[in-house]
Amino acid sequence: MGVILAIAKTTLGEAVRRRVLLVILLVGVLFLAIAPALEALSPRQELTVLRALTLGIIQLTSAVIAVVLTVYLIPNEIERRTIYTILSKPVRRWQFLIGKYLGAVGALGLMMLLMTTIMLLVFLIMRKVEGTAEIASLAKVPFAFFIQMSLLAAVSVFFSTFASPIVNFFLSGGVYLVGTVFDSFFDVLSKNSQLNPAVKGMASIVHVIVPNFQSFNVQNPAINQLQFIQSEGMFYLGLGVYAFTYISILLIAGIVVFEYREV
Amino acid sequence: MRLKTAQLWGLVAGLAIVQGLVHEAVVFPLWKKNYAVRTDLGNGGLSPDQLLLAFAGFRELIAGILWVRADSFFDDGNFDAILPIIRLVTILDPHQIDVYSTGMWHIAYNFTDEGSRSDRRYVPSAVALGIEGANNNPNTYELFYETGWLYFHKIEDDYPEAVKWFEEAMKRPDVITARRNILNAAYQHNGQIDKAADYLYNLLQESEKRVKSGRDFMASTNRDTIENNYDNLLVRMAQRGYFAKKGGYYQDWDYDTKPPFDVGFSAEVSVVEPKVIRVEGTWNVLPVGTRIRIVLRDENFPHAVPAGMQWYQGPAINLDPPKDETFMQEQLFVKNQRFDRKIDMSRDPLMYPFAQDKYIVEFYYNPRQAPAYIQDKFGWSGEGMTDRNFLNNDVRPGMNVIYTTMEFTRDQLLRQGAWENKVPVVRTKNYVGFGARQLQDQVFKVPGIEPEPDKK
Numbered sequence: 001m002g003v004i005l006a007i008a009k010t011t012l013g014e015a016v017r018r019r020v021l022l023v024i025l026l027v028g029v030l031f032l033a034i035a036p037a038l039e040a041l042s043p044r045q046e047l048t049v050l051r052a053l054t055l056g057i058i059q060l061t062s063a064v065i066a067v068v069l070t071v072y073l074i075p076n077e078i079e080r081r082t083i084y085t086i087l088s089k090p091v092r093r094w095q096f097l098i099g100k101y102l103g104a105v106g107a108l109g110l111m112m113l114l115m116t117t118i119m120l121l122v123f124l125i126m127r128k129v130e131g132t133a134e135i136a137s138l139a140k141v142p143f144a145f146f147i148q149m150s151l152l153a154a155v156s157v158f159f160s161t162f163a164s165p166i167v168n169f170f171l172s173g174g175v176y177l178v179g180t181v182f183d184s185f186f187d188v189l190s191k192n193s194q195l196n197p198a199v200k201g202m203a204s205i206v207h208v209i210v211p212n213f214q215s216f217n218v219q220n221p222a223i224n225q226l227q228f229i230q231s232e233g234m235f236y237l238g239l240g241v242y243a244f245t246y247i248s249i250l251l252i253a254g255i256v257v258f259e260y261r262e263v
Numbered sequence: 264m265r266l267k268t269a270q271l272w273g274l275v276a277g278l279a280i281v282q283g284l285v286h287e288a289v290v291f292p293l294w295k296k297n298y299a300v301r302t303d304l305g306n307g308g309l310s311p312d313q314l315l316l317a318f319a320g321f322r323e324l325i326a327g328i329l330w331v332r333a334d335s336f337f338d339d340g341n342f343d344a345i346l347p348i349i350r351l352v353t354i355l356d357p358h359q360i361d362v363y364s365t366g367m368w369h370i371a372y373n374f375t376d377e378g379s380r381s382d383r384r385y386v387p388s389a390v391a392l393g394i395e396g397a398n399n400n401p402n403t404y405e406l407f408y409e410t411g412w413l414y415f416h417k418i419e420d421d422y423p424e425a426v427k428w429f430e431e432a433m434k435r436p437d438v439i440t441a442r443r444n445i446l447n448a449a450y451q452h453n454g455q456i457d458k459a460a461d462y463l464y465n466l467l468q469e470s471e472k473r474v475k476s477g478r479d480f481m482a483s484t485n486r487d488t489i490e491n492n493y494d495n496l497l498v499r500m501a502q503r504g505y506f507a508k509k510g511g512y513y514q515d516w517d518y519d520t521k522p523p524f525d526v527g528f529s530a531e532v533s534v535v536e537p538k539v540i541r542v543e544g545t546w547n548v549l550p551v552g553t554r555i556r557i558v559l560r561d562e563n564f565p566h567a568v569p570a571g572m573q574w575y576q577g578p579a580i581n582l583d584p585p586k587d588e589t590f591m592q593e594q595l596f597v598k599n600q601r602f603d604r605k606i607d608m609s610r611d612p613l614m615y616p617f618a619q620d621k622y623i624v625e626f627y628y629n630p631r632q633a634p635a636y637i638q639d640k641f642g643w644s645g646e647g648m649t650d651r652n653f654l655n656n657d658v659r660p661g662m663n664v665i666y667t668t669m670e671f672t673r674d675q676l677l678r679q680g681a682w683e684n685k686v687p688v689v690r691t692k693n694y695v696g697f698g699a700r701q702l703q704d705q706v707f708k709v710p711g712i713e714p715e716p717d718k719k
Contacts, residue, residue, distance in 0.1 A: 048359055049327040056324025187291070208283040215286070215294045223323050224358035228402040229297045238289030245282040249275050256271050 004099040011103025028061030036126050051223040058115045066149040070156035071168040073100045094255040101157045105150050116142040141219045147243045148216030154250040161258040179213035326356040346582040363396030364409045371417050376611040384584035387576040404435035422453035452631050463493040520647030531690035537678040538609035546597045552634045553597040560590045562621035569658035570627030587618035628665040
């Protein structure tokens with residue numbers, strides 16, 4: 001465990017120092033800071049628009065950071081040959097992979113925490129949120145986004161065990177798109193009574209297999225108030241279990257692939 | 264290592280089953296119920312980049328950006344450009360209640376001709392948008408209320424629907440106290456006077472409780488308003504003979520609604536210029552406040568009903584009304600027992616295309632829409648009103664209205680062909696013109712301030 005944590009800590013330190021990530025983060029933070037100015041452009045619905053914009057900025061920035069952060073994790077180590085130094089020590093490959101992943105997720109978490117804190121501070125200063133219940137309702141969304149991005153990072157780490165960064169970027173981006181765009185579509189197909197059973201079967205399989213990033217998009221009730229949420233605790237518990245299970249699948253598969261890879 | 268690898272793959276397979284079960288049994292159903300928005304984005308007209316972002320889960324972000332854009336169009340007065348944005352925003356994020364309510368108002372009220380007459384062909388789309396919004400946001404009263412208000416205030420002639428939507432709104436716990444009073448008015452407009460009285464009574468009881476609890480600063484004001492409304496209603500029920508009718512002794516006593524007053528409606532429509540009509544007529548009622556509806560429409564206008572149309576025509580929201588259909592609706596205000604109005608439809612060819620061969624002009628007066636001081640004579644359902652020629656209780660079952668129609672041809676309205684140099688004039692058979700009628704004071708007998716007749 002100590003080995004994993006040591007690698008995670010090093011990875012986190014590296015990630016925080018990477019300029020490209022800091023630039024993306026800075027852009028996101030800047031957008032968040034100036035977002036309240038947009039309310040002047042939208043006197044009607046200003047609060048709804050403001051929340052939609054700020055949460056959208058956090059999600060979009062986090063998705064880019066998650067992919068950019070993780071596509072280079074393994075290939076960079078191989079390219080710079082630092083992996084030889086690490087693996088020549090009593091470090092197993094699976095420990096290396098998990099350590100890298102945890103470090104990346106830690107860095108992602110820190111960046112998202114920073115963005116969320118800025119968003120809440122801006123809202124509090126501008127008096128756009130009142131009371132702990134409203135703050136909690138807003139803060140829940142970036143938390144769900146963090147789990148979503150952790151899953152996206154796991155997808156990217158899995159691909160990074162065998163694909164180059166550029167290929168990985170498009171693969172991870174593609175899976176993210178499919179998982180958000182087409183999941184409901186496949187669900188609709190799988191329940192369509194007029195479709196060929198074979199097509200329905202395929203749609204069901206794809207719906208179940210592809211990571212469903214859409215399920216982490218929980219921002220709507222935070223943006224539009226007055227919505228009644230049923231079994232929220234159960235939903236978040238299920239979401240956590242689902243994410244943990246899927247991340248485990250990807251990391252185990254990544255470990256197996258990485259074990260056989262020549263470096 | 265081989266065995267270990269096989270075990271790991273087995274673990275992956277096992278976890279894959281677990282994630283599938285958790286997702287399908289718990290996560291996805293709850294997400295669909297609580298957080299999902301509509302997915303039928305294919306025909307929304309989004310640009311490719313917007314579509315990509317929308318699909319990628321940034322719907323609310325795009326909806327926000329679009330709404331900011333729509334607002335600049337509001338400021339510029341570019342109303343046409345706002346319509347597709349409203350539709351897109353409601354598709355992207357169907358929980359944006361203010362966009363729905365603003366959209367309904369905009370569609371129903373803001374598309375007008377040069378004379379500020381609304382393009383009524385849009386109203387069914389506004390109704391459909393309201394119903395869609397209410398169905399998408401069943402936890403708040405707002406869009407039920409807004410839909411009811413559209414029927415109550417804009418349409419003014421489908422009060423059962425107004426009552427239905429207001430009742431739905433009142434079932435929601437977040438309804439604002441002051442807005443609850445509207446259902447009383449809707450009940451009265453719908454002829455459900457007992458229900459109006461019961462409703463006001465219940466509101467009064469609730470408001471008394473709020474006043475006693477001392478928690479609500481506005482409670483006493485609201486209580487006073489309700490009490491005043493309730494008092495007025497009870498007095499009107501008595502004076503208009505409502506209780507007497509229910510008790511079966513209406514014929515035995517004098518009430519404000521007796522005897523029925525002959526409104527003496529007559530009208531003449533002349534086409535003074537192409538697409539410009541002049542409407543003149545008579546109306547015996549002296550007090551100001553009468554609004555007689557005039558409709559000019561295609562003879563075979565789809566969904567037409569007497570002096571109106573079916574305002575709900577299905578869930579489709581058509582933001583581009585058919586360019587070959589004409590429907591004009593206007594109110595004729597009566598002053599000094601006459602009305603005289605020029606209606607110019609020549610400047611808005613998109614709104615009044617006059618593409619058909621035959622047209623109907625309808626005159627319609629419904630006492631349900633009358634102000635209270637006129638209703639005091641006519642009653643809620645026109646029992647205190649009559650007309651020798653045009654009293655009608657078929658076009659709106661259960662009430663007396665004034666209704667008549669005239670026919671015009673396209674050539675007449677466009678002043679072309681045989682009518683190029685002749686002024687087409689169509690008038691009711693009893694039309695006498697202003698010169699023949701002498702304005703005179705009229706005294707209405709008010710039984711309440713006269714000595715009671717010596718009856719049982």
